Amino acid sequence: MIHRFEHHAMATPWVVSIAGGNADTAAWAAQEAFGLVDRLEEDLSRFKPISYVCQLGRLKAGESLHVSAEVFECLQLGKAVWEATSGAFDMTVRRDSQQGWHSQMQHLVLCEGMVVQVTEDKVAIDLGGIGKGFAVDEITGLFLEHEITNALVD
Numbered sequence: 001m002i003h004r005f006e007h008h009a010m011a012t013p014w015v016v017s018i019a020g021g022n023a024d025t026a027a028w029a030a031q032e033a034f035g036l037v038d039r040l041e042e043d044l045s046r047f048k049p050i051s052y053v054c055q056l057g058r059l060k061a062g063e064s065l066h067v068s069a070e071v072f073e074c075l076q077l078g079k080a081v082w083e084a085t086s087g088a089f090d091m092t093v094r095r096d097s098q099q100g101w102h103s104q105m106q107h108l109v110l111c112e113g114m115v116v117q118v119t120e121d122k123v124a125i126d127l128g129g130i131g132k133g134f135a136v137d138e139i140t141g142l143f144l145e146h147e148i149t150n151a152l153v154d
Contacts, residue, residue, distance in 0.1 A: 005034070071114075
């Protein structure tokens with residue numbers, strides 16, 4: 001039997017399907033997964049004024065912000081992908097009316113202790129290209145931690 005659960009978050013429909021096992025356990029796991037996605041959306045969204053991403057975007061040059069472990073890990077991942085793709089993937093690209101599109105990644109400094117510093121005013125961060133995949137990875141970790149091995153997150 002396949003237990004299927006639906007949720008909407010991050011402007012996307014989320015479906016968790018868990019094969020076999022107890023229906024109550026599957027429902028609990030899906031609820032935990034959706035709660036995790038909702039928490040990540042609160043922290044990673046550029047549209048929520050109190051999110052860490054919005055707060056980072058309001059910083060002035062030289063200012064810093066202590067962020068959650070998940071936000072820091074997602075930013076690290078985004079920066080690693082930026083480096084691996086020679087800048088083809090960039091979570092800090094913004095449009096400047098006079099210069100076109102440009103990167104601000106060099107102005108985003110990830111420091112020890114989950115502190116993020118900016119070296120330019122208002123560094124624009126958009127995790128839309130990596131945030132959902134990051135959330136799926138976090139759900140996978142949650143499921144494996146609870147020995148749920150026959151699941152699909154879509």
